[in-house]
Amino acid sequence: MMTAAQLRAARALLGLDQRQLAEHAGVSLPTIQRMEASDGNVRGVVDTLTKVVEALDRLGVVLIGDGATSHEGGRGVRFKEPPATSGRN
16 A cells, blocks of 8 residues: 555655656556545555556655565655554643
């Protein structure tokens, strides 16, 4: 699974605009725009999602899922686990 925030961050790390990513992935610009505008996990046709993830991989970005370990090395950024809420306001 890929979140819209991950997709936007990956594109930013590569210095690509939405059109350039669409061209690298072989998908349309509106598809990338829709994916990046999603709430939470990006949904769509599996083949399209695969094309985008594979394009990011070819370009040098690895998407890391929740709780996953990155064994590839290289620099990166990752969200920290959100702090547990105590239920107090």
